[in-house]
Amino acid sequence: VTTTSSPHAAERTGRHVPGEEGLWVFVLGDMVVFALFFATVVVTSVHHPAAVSQSQDQLHVSLGLGNTVILLLGSLLAIHGTNKARRGLAAATWCFGATALCGVAFAAIKVTEYAMLLETGVTPGQNPFFINYFVFTFIHLAHLVIGVALMVILSVVTRAPSTEPRRLRLVEVGAVYWHMVDLLWLILFPLLYLVRQ
Amino acid sequence: MSRRTQITCASFAFIFPLLALGGMLLGHFLPPIDPGLTADQTAAFYREHSTSIRAGMVFLMFAGGAWVPLSALMVAHIHRMEGGSFTPLAWISAFGGCLNSLGIVLPALIMATAAYRPEADADVIRLASDLGWIFYIMNVTPALMQAISFGAATLNDRSATPLFPRWLGYFNLWAAFAFFFGFLVCMFKSGPFAWNGLLAFWLVVVVFCSWAMLMAVMFIKVAKNVEEGATKA
Numbered sequence: 043v044t045t046t047s048s049p050h051a052a053e054r055t056g057r058h059v060p061g062e063e064g065l066w067v068f069v070l071g072d073m074v075v076f077a078l079f080f081a082t083v084v085v086t087s088v089h090h091p092a093a094v095s096q097s098q099d100q101l102h103v104s105l106g107l108g109n110t111v112i113l114l115l116g117s118l119l120a121i122h123g124t125n126k127a128r129r130g131l132a133a134a135t136w137c138f139g140a141t142a143l144c145g146v147a148f149a150a151i152k153v154t155e156y157a158m159l160l161e162t163g164v165t166p167g168q169n170p171f172f173i174n175y176f177v178f179t180f181i182h183l184a185h186l187v188i189g190v191a192l193m194v195i196l197s198v199v200t201r202a203p204s205t206e207p208r209r210l211r212l213v214e215v216g217a218v219y220w221h222m223v224d225l226l227w228l229i230l231f232p233l234l235y236l237v238r239q
Numbered sequence: 240m241s242r243r244t245q246i247t248c249a250s251f252a253f254i255f256p257l258l259a260l261g262g263m264l265l266g267h268f269l270p271p272i273d274p275g276l277t278a279d280q281t282a283a284f285y286r287e288h289s290t291s292i293r294a295g296m297v298f299l300m301f302a303g304g305a306w307v308p309l310s311a312l313m314v315a316h317i318h319r320m321e322g323g324s325f326t327p328l329a330w331i332s333a334f335g336g337c338l339n340s341l342g343i344v345l346p347a348l349i350m351a352t353a354a355y356r357p358e359a360d361a362d363v364i365r366l367a368s369d370l371g372w373i374f375y376i377m378n379v380t381p382a383l384m385q386a387i388s389f390g391a392a393t394l395n396d397r398s399a400t401p402l403f404p405r406w407l408g409y410f411n412l413w414a415a416f417a418f419f420f421g422f423l424v425c426m427f428k429s430g431p432f433a434w435n436g437l438l439a440f441w442l443v444v445v446v447f448c449s450w451a452m453l454m455a456v457m458f459i460k461v462a463k464n465v466e467e468g469a470t471k472a
Binding site for chain 1: 408419423426438442
């Protein structure tokens with residue numbers, strides 16, 4: 043138990059689980075549920091090929107792509123922040139703050155996209171594709187909001203330089219969660235926007 | 240709390256799925272009735288299975304009661320982990336446990352009502368059926384309250400030797416995420432988010448029963464330590 047809760051002790055042994063072992067129960071479980079979402083998207087496009095490709099034409103691929111870049115940028119900043127926090131540098135606080143801003147930008151673009159779709163007369167229950175699109179991207183967005191909250195917390199707790207193990211663990215838990223949200227979008231985006239029947 | 244009481248309370252987690260799933264099987268509710276059926280088709284289903292639905296709903300109602308002892312044990316553990324007498328998470332869990340029990344009892348009563356008068360109008364029978372199913376599946380907040388409060392208490396346990404592993408806290412947070420999708424059933428009549436769908440029904444049922452039984456196993460494992468801790472104090 044002590045090796046997992048103290049990253050420095052674990053580094054010496056060469057085996058360090060990012061965050062803590064228990065966190066991965068959540069991360070892997072979450073990804074299993076999202077795997078069901080992905081399967082649902084694929085099954086829908088097999089059963090309703092015409093409705094799906096027609097609906098896909100109404101999506102804004104450029105906005106989805108922009109959001110992908112923003113999330114990846116956020117992940118890069120989170121990595122920088124984690125490295126700085128591990129060395130006990132106060133600069134970590136800016137990295138996590140910037141990651142949170144990336145999340146806010148993602149959410150703003152996503153909400154704009156919803157508004158643009160609804161304005162053109164699309165409704166969430168219109169056909170199976172749009173049900174999937176709205177429900178799954180909204181659940182992803184809810185994950186992202188939690189990620190932004192975590193980044194704000196990390197930004198606050200890393201203001202003062204310190205390498206206290208409990209704080210480092212919190213930093214790693216937040217960073218792992220952010221990467222998970224990023225990774226899920228990296229699969230959701232091509233499945234919904236790009237993959238054609 | 241004596242070890243025997245703890246184990247008895249925890250054991251209800253194994254009786255619960257027997258009563259709940261057994262009652263639903265008996266009532267021809269596994270898999271659930273299709274929400275896309277017409278009023279006449281729905282009414283025909285309730286008329287044909289009138290007796291077995293009412294019998295099944297008796298079991299489902301008692302499943303709601305069987306949920307209480309396990310919930311009480313969760314509350315007691317959260318109370319212990321929070322320490323002292325100022326324990327808001329334990330209260331959240333207690334309210335969640337009450338509401339969750341009611342959230343199982345109430346739909347059982349409503350669906351028994353739907354099957355009570357086979358001669359009633361088809362529209363009336365379908366309304367009662369819809370009420371029962373939407374009450375049953377859409378009402379996810381009590382389970383979220385129970386899982387999140389336990390997860391938060393486990394991850395915030397600052398005692399020198401916590402009884403529960405930290406992964407159990409994370410597992411509870413994940414379970415809350417898996418329970419979440421039930422709320423969508425009022426939006427859909429087919430697909431994964433309808434009340435007979437993969438994500439709103441099957442995922443929730445499987446995770447809910449597994450979560451209850453996992454919690455029971457963990458509670459039984461630590462029952463001895465809790466009893467010793469209590470006698471020491």
